[in-house]
Amino acid sequence: MENMTHLSPSWIEFLNSQNAQLDEIGQVKTFGAPEIEHYLIKHGPVVTSQNHQALLKVSGSEAFDFLQGQLTADLKDVTETHAQFSAYCAPQGNVLALFLVFKYKQDYFLSFDFSLAETIQKRLQMFIMRSDVTLTDMRQEIVHIGFAGEFGDLDVQRRLDTKIKEVFECGYVDNAEMADVLMVKVPGPYHRYEIFGPAEQIIQAWQEIRINSDVTNAEDWKLLNIAAAVPTVNIKTTGKFTAQFLNLDKFDAINFKKGCFPGQEIIARIHYRGKITKRMLRLRTDSVIELESGEEFSLIDEAGKSHKLITIACGKDILQGSILNAVATLRSLDAAQGDLKTENGEVVSIEPLPYKITEEE
Structure with missing residues (x-):
C-alpha cells in the first residue's frame, strides 16, 4: 500500500469492496472474472478505475500563458465544454508526454500515463520560473474512472442525466448529488468517457453506471486505445517519436x-x-x-x-x-x-x- 499513498483512501476502500484486485500502483488487475472482463470490452458497456493515472492541476493567474508556451495544442480550444489532446515535447521535437487537457472548476488539468507522473511534474516545474503558476498532484482529491459502451451516450444520458455527444466535448453531471463530476468524451472504437470528481460523488456515479454495465480491468481498458489507434506515451516511449x-x-x-x-x-x-x-x-x-x-x-x-x-x-x-x-x-x-x-x-x-x-x- 506504500505506493498508493497518493491515491484517495476512500476510493481504494470502495474498490476493495467491489472485489477489485489492485497492483502496487493502484491499477485494477481484475475484479475476479478476468475472462469475462476481457470479452466484455469488445462492445461494453464497461466501467473501470483510472485513478492510478497521473493528474496534475495547473493553477494561477498565468496558467494559460504557461501551458500555451509548453504544449503543442492551442489552449484557447480548451474550455469548460471542450477538452483536447496535447503533447509536451523536447526541444528536438520528440514527445515526452501526451496529455488529455481539460478545465475543471476553472483550473487546467493534465491527465497522462502514471509512469511519467514524477518526471513530467519536475520538468514542467523547471520552466515555471517566477510565473504565477502552481502544479498540484490531484490524485488524492480527484478520482478518475472510465466508462465505455456501444450505446454509451444513451447510458450516460439515462443514468447521469448528461448529454455529451461529440468527441472531446465535456460537461458536469446534471444532478445535484453529483454536480462536481466532470465527463469528457474521448476517442474510442465506440462511445468512451473519462470521468473525474470527488471520491464520494464518483462512487455514486459508478453505482448509477453499474446498473446497466459491467466492470473491467486496466489492461483490457487499454485495448480501446489500440483499437481506435489512439497513441499513448509512457516511460518506455517518452522522447522517442516526433x-x-x-x-x-x-x-x-x-x-x-x-x-x-x-x-x-x-x-x-x-x-x-x-x-x-x-x-x-x-x-x-x-x-x-x-x-x-x-x-x-x-x-x-x-x-x-x-x-x-x-x-x-x-x-x-x-x-x-x-x-x-x-x-x-x-x-x-x-x-x-x-x-x-x-x-x-x-x-x-x-x-x-x-x-x-x-x-x-
Missing part, C-alpha cells in the same frame, strides 16, 4: 499557428516542408504475441526483406491473436512484397485506421 509519427496531427493535438512551444520548429518543418516518413499503424496477428511498449521488432516480407517497427502498445485481442499499435517507416512497408510475418513466422496484417494518414487515402 508528434506526427504518433499521428497527433490527426487528433488536432498540434497547432501550427499559435506560436512557439518546445520542439515547434522541427515539428512545423516536418509539416510544411517535408513528407512524414513514419506513422503509427494498427496491426493484428492470428496468434498471441507479447511486445512491450518501446520494443523494436521486425516483419519479414515474402522477398525476405526486413521491416523494422517500434511498439507503442500491444494487447491480447478479444477473440484470438493480438492487436497492436506500432510506428513504422512508410516507404519501407510500401515496398513490401506479399504477406508480412514476424521473425517467428506469425502472419501480421496491417489494418485500416479510423482516420487518414496519407494523401492517397
Whole structure:
C-alpha cells in the first residue's frame, strides 16, 4: 500500500469492496472474472478505475500563458465544454508526454500515463520560473474512472442525466448529488468517457453506471486505445517519436499557428516542408504475441526483406491473436512484397485506421 499513498483512501476502500484486485500502483488487475472482463470490452458497456493515472492541476493567474508556451495544442480550444489532446515535447521535437487537457472548476488539468507522473511534474516545474503558476498532484482529491459502451451516450444520458455527444466535448453531471463530476468524451472504437470528481460523488456515479454495465480491468481498458489507434506515451516511449509519427496531427493535438512551444520548429518543418516518413499503424496477428511498449521488432516480407517497427502498445485481442499499435517507416512497408510475418513466422496484417494518414487515402 506504500505506493498508493497518493491515491484517495476512500476510493481504494470502495474498490476493495467491489472485489477489485489492485497492483502496487493502484491499477485494477481484475475484479475476479478476468475472462469475462476481457470479452466484455469488445462492445461494453464497461466501467473501470483510472485513478492510478497521473493528474496534475495547473493553477494561477498565468496558467494559460504557461501551458500555451509548453504544449503543442492551442489552449484557447480548451474550455469548460471542450477538452483536447496535447503533447509536451523536447526541444528536438520528440514527445515526452501526451496529455488529455481539460478545465475543471476553472483550473487546467493534465491527465497522462502514471509512469511519467514524477518526471513530467519536475520538468514542467523547471520552466515555471517566477510565473504565477502552481502544479498540484490531484490524485488524492480527484478520482478518475472510465466508462465505455456501444450505446454509451444513451447510458450516460439515462443514468447521469448528461448529454455529451461529440468527441472531446465535456460537461458536469446534471444532478445535484453529483454536480462536481466532470465527463469528457474521448476517442474510442465506440462511445468512451473519462470521468473525474470527488471520491464520494464518483462512487455514486459508478453505482448509477453499474446498473446497466459491467466492470473491467486496466489492461483490457487499454485495448480501446489500440483499437481506435489512439497513441499513448509512457516511460518506455517518452522522447522517442516526433508528434506526427504518433499521428497527433490527426487528433488536432498540434497547432501550427499559435506560436512557439518546445520542439515547434522541427515539428512545423516536418509539416510544411517535408513528407512524414513514419506513422503509427494498427496491426493484428492470428496468434498471441507479447511486445512491450518501446520494443523494436521486425516483419519479414515474402522477398525476405526486413521491416523494422517500434511498439507503442500491444494487447491480447478479444477473440484470438493480438492487436497492436506500432510506428513504422512508410516507404519501407510500401515496398513490401506479399504477406508480412514476424521473425517467428506469425502472419501480421496491417489494418485500416479510423482516420487518414496519407494523401492517397
